[in-house]
Amino acid sequence: MPPAMTDILDIWAADSQLSNEDYVTVDFLLPTGIYIQMEVPREATIQHIKLLLWKQASTYPLFAFLGEMESHMFECVNQSAVHEALEDETRRLCDVRPFLPVLKLVPRNCGRAERLNSKIGTLIGKGLHELDALQDQEVKDFRVKMFRISEEKMQRVQMMTWMEWLQSCFSPQLENGVIDGLQEKLFDGALKVIMHFDQSQVRMLLFSSFPFYVRACVIGKDTPHLTLVHCGMVQAMFEKELSAIGAVVNRKTSNPPLPLPPKRRGPSVSVPGRLGSVAPAPEPVQVRAGLFHGTELLCKPSVSTESSGRSEHVWNHTLDFDIAVCDLPRMARLCFAIYAVMDKVKKQKSTKNGSCHHYPIAWVNTMVFDYRGHLKTGDNILHCWSSFPDELEEMLNPIGTVRTNPYTENATALHIYFPEYSSCPVILEKAAEIARSSDCLPMVFHIELKEIMERDPLSQLCENEKDLIWTLRYDCRENFPQSLPKLLLSVKWSKHEDMAQLQALLQIWPKLSPRDALELLDFNYPDQYVREYAVRCLKDMSDDELSQYLLQLVQVLRYEPYYDCALTRFLLERAQTNRKIGHFLFWHLRSEIHMPAVSVQFSLILEAYCRGSIPHIEVLKKQVEALSKLKAVNELIKLGTIKNARKTKEAMLTKEAMLTCLRQTGFTETLSDLHSPLNPSVVLSGINVEKCRYMDSKMKPLWIVYNNKLLGGDTLGIIFKNGDDLRQDMLTLQILRLMDLLWKEANLDLRIVPYGCLATGDRSGLIEVVSAAETIANIQLTSSNVAAAAAFNKDALLNWLKEKNSGDALDRAIEEFTLSCAGYCVATYVLGIGDRHSDNIMVRSTGQLFHIDFGHILGNFKSKFGIKRERVPFILTHDFIHVIQQGKTGNTEKFGNFRQYCEDAYLILRRNGNLFITLFALMLTAGLPELTSVKDIQYLKDSLALGKTDEEALKQFRQKFDEALRESWTTKVNWMAHNVAHNRS
Structure with missing residues (x-):
């Protein structure tokens, strides 16, 4: 039984048994090396428990070495398996709920920073020591930048008057100029990375193609792990392949037409990868790799040779891509698929290729350039994902995450090697601004352009239409500025000249409305300049409008290949200047922090938000604690209803057990006087225990009723669900809210009731009860x-x-x-x-x-x-x-x-x-x-x-x-x- 469940059952028993059951046995570890076990009241505060311990410790050896009681505090491991310092000694033991009844007494030698780190780790549900332990320079650089920005922001906050602070945190009526000014102060300059490269690098960019070396070996027992390692003779192989590369480049007399972009694919499923058994007998294994920009394939995919063996697969093969390095877009990503080649497959997920069937084993993606803009070199270890989305072309998953699987122990590990082109980092040359006017074409083509531009976003463009759009790109700018997405789909991202033209055009493109700019954040448009342009357009959003689309903007963060990007900075800045936006940003991120593909990214953003919004931490912390209490009550009910499914009398006792728990001081205090996660403007004052109940459905949702002082004594209800994914309901209700807004803008009020719904964790969340x-x-x-x-x-x-x-x-x-x-x-x-x-x-x-x-x-x-x-x-x-x-x-x-x-x-x-x-x-x-x-x-x-x-x-x-x-x-x-x-x- 989970510790939280044990705690609830114990508290429930406490009211129905003798008074000595109001005590719990706790082990105390003293810094002198002394161990003391004693009983303390469940309802006692940490301060009272410390007094009791001090009295008991005075009878033990080495007591004199402890020093003053005020110079010590307790530490424990909490329910989230996170180390927590119990600095707030007014809390009670039943509220702290340590993972085990063990408290460690330590000197108060930690400073303000350590205490803040502990609070943030507890709040976001991921200890900051986990981020500290990551050997990832991108993570370290992002945290340093965000720490510096947050410190500067908090210093400015401390200098504000009360009125300025209230307006900054709560008013949705901030002028755009003020927002832009704050953003400029917060981010411009502080996050810019200026990089230089010499003429030798430019020549390398212009004349080198992009080879990729791969060798692999599969090891393991029942479920072997696939591991690719680089060849030993790196320099010799590089020299040998260089001439072949030159021959490929020399044969390129003209740029061949690009293939039609593949259809958009389903999302990657962020679950731990594992190499499943592909056949009772060993089958050949291959690796396929493709270079993508968004969903556009930049050149023909490359496939390794087959490798057979029962316990080991080894490749000595170079995967070449027919594209020059200078033509690589900044956001190019390399996508891998590992699969078995089988003659007869009964599995439904297999794909047929000629006379053979390909059974997918794992996939993984990586960026070609790192977060600094340097072309990647040397060894890279990529831990793969094993869950394949449907309808993948050639099993490559470009829309999937570029993060590797954090569950490394059970994941297929792909070791790849990028060759080094020079002793200095190779940095993509910034495209030159080349100004050209559209070619003069007959009016019939302009009429055709208008028809194309009026199509919906799902309509496919043929190659002739793309060529027409690109040719008339300046007409598009003048007459159809909202058609920018279609123009971007017409760019040949494998041509350096086209990218240069686009960058120049973006500088003079009219600003789109925020609603139109949202489309530019789609996965099909990964170019950083495009996304920065989109964010500039989003800055015109009011706080209310931003709140309307915040759900999508958080999901779009998954498309960002680097932690430090324009969208992340935009969301943080707006969240830290408006607490309502910050509230929902916090919960949208925290509700998905358990997903491996975004765990680190969302943790970093949450940490950055908390550091820049320290006064908000305690408010959010109380909400987290309240939800934890509700989850524990729900687990008690599920346990009781499972045991007593056919016993009506016992089922009634389960309801009484629920009410008994809610009556406990620890529960009522935690669940009362908190800002509602559904709407931070509403304060949930006192819980009306007698009206609370659980609903008769599979997951036994809790129906919690509040007596709300601000509603003139009227009750307010919320439903807590544990075991159901509310995100689809949340999306549908958001769209209903948008429909209601659009109808009202057209002077049509259809009295929609888009009640509140919020996912707060892994398959858990809250729903607003609509009264009467x-x-x-x-x-x-x-x-x-x-x-x-x-x-x-x-x-x-x-x-x-x-x-x-x-x-x-x-x-x-x-x-x-x-x-x-x-x-x-x-x-x-x-x-x-x-x-x-x-x-x-x-x-x-x-x-x-x-x-x-x-x-x-x-x-x-x-x-x-x-x-x-x-x-x-x-x-x-x-x-x-x-x-x-x-x-x-x-x-x-x-x-x-x-x-x-x-x-x-x-x-x-x-x-x-x-x-x-x-x-x-x-x-x-x-x-x-x-x-x-x-x-x-x-x-x-x-x-x-x-x-x-x-x-x-x-x-x-x-x-x-x-x-x-x-x-x-x-x-x-x-x-x-x-x-x-x-x-x-």
Whole structure:
């Protein structure tokens, strides 16, 4: 049983047993070498425990050597297996919850910096000693820069007046000039790295191609590890290959046309890699490598020779790439796939190539240039990932992370060697600014350009179209500045001249709106100058707008190959000047810190944020502690319900155990008077234990109720989930919030209820409880004694609204219902939200209808026995129409208004279709189960009818509307089955 569970069970037992059970036995380790074991009160503060220890220690030898009591403090190992100094001695032992009941007494010889490090490590859930131990110069340089910037910021904060400090931390009304000024002071100059190279390096860049040497050996038992090591005769091999390289370069009389860029691939899955058994008999193993810029393949991939053997595979082979070093883009990445070559494979994940099958074993990516801009040289050890995304071309995964697998013990290790071109670092030459005007072309080509530029982001460009865009690039700048993404897809990134032209063009490109600039942060646009341009555009965002897109901006950090980048600095600066943004940045990062691919990156950003926002640490720390308490209570409930699944009486005791825990002083104090993680503007004051409960679903979510002083005594509820991934719900609710904003901008308020939802950890998080609301199922079941008949009672919903409202209030409630029903009909259709039954559609007493539980989106509808359970494009039942028509069958005017609301809402979303596609595309690497590839996003393009005229799109929507009406009886049948099943359970 976990220590946290033991702690809760012990506390629960404490109230029902003798008073001597209120004590716990603790081992104390003294700096004099003396060990003392004694019982102390669970509820005692650390200061009181120290007094008790001092009295006991006075009877032991060497007591005189301890010195003053105030000059000592306790240390322990906490529940996160992190070393923690217990400096705050007003805390109680039951709040500290050490991993084991062992406290070490140490002299207070640590300074302010050490105490701060301990707090930050505890807060972010990753000890800073782990970052200290990393032998990575990039990590060290980033931390040094961030430390210096944070120190300067905190010094400025200390010199602020109270009003200045409040405005800096809490006001969303900062002028752009102030923000830009702060950013310039914080980052410009401090983070610039100026590098020089001599003429010999320039010549090397111009005439050297890019060879790559590889030799490998596979070792291991049942699951062998693949290890590639460089050849011993490095200099001899380099000289031998140089002539061959020269021959390749000499044969290049012209630049061949680039292949079409591969389709966008699914995200990498950040799980520990392991080389699985590929066959009972040894099979040949090969390595494939490709050079990419984004998803564009820069030249033909290179494949090693086959190597056979039972326990060892060895290569002596050079992988050459037909591209000159001077033509390598700064953000070029080298992608590897390791696979077995097999004649007969029954595995589904195998891919066929000619007469052979390739069974993927592992993949890994690395940048060609390091974070300083130096071409990599020498040995590199890359620990691989074994989980392959679907639909990879040639098994290469360019969209995957460039971080190596941190679980090195069980990961395939790929040792590679980059040759050295000179004794000095080779630095990519900065592209010269070459100004050219667009070629004069007939007007027909300009008309074609306009048609291309109006396409949605998912539309593929053929080579002729790319050439046309590039030729008319200055026309694009003048007439279609928002088309910059399509221009970037038309650049030949393997040509130094094209890159030079683009860099010059970016200097004079008009600033895009922040919404349009978001697309430039997609993986398809990895160039650092492009991304810096995008961030400059994002600086025009208000704090509210930045909060709207923060979820995507955090996910986009996964695409950044280096820790120090424009986006990281932008997010940190804005977070440290507005606490609300800082709050959500903290939780978005911390909720995914357990993922190996981003663990170090997100830890570094969290550390940098905390160092620059020291006053915020204690606020966040209390939230972390509160969530830890809730998780412990949830684990107690799960344990109790598993043991007593068939015993109603014992199950009731489990609920009582939950309430007993919540009544404990340690729990009530931790869970009270804290800023809500869902909304930091709301203070959760006192927990109302008697109204708390757990919900009857698989993961036993906690329903926690607060008496909120700021709401005039009204209660406020939150749901804590442990075991469910809330990130897909969080994304869907964010999009609903955006839809609501877009409709309101067009003067259409459809009364959407985008309640709060926040992932706070590995498969855990919080959901806001919407007050005064009931599910459709409960409303129907309350009105009927027979569950099977309840779904067909069309008067139940209207009668319920009449009970809650009378007179003019009823008319307002029906109007609220009409507007909100129209909004959710359109939203659920466009987003393809599935699994719509009567328990995840709710209605407030004020009439607002809203949907909950978004486990199925983008057309992933549930099916049973191969038959789709949902056959309607959206939910529009006859009882809904009965309410809209005010209970009057012939009230066609009200229904006509409703239909018009739906059509207007649909057309508004269509006008913003590119924005929705961009936001979903930026989430591709998040690892959401139903958003793994561009094929999933294609659903949005189809539902919004992008590429069609408004008239054609409206015709399509009207057909879907009529279909929803015509097939609503199937919804009723499904709801009947759901009600019966629910009633039985």
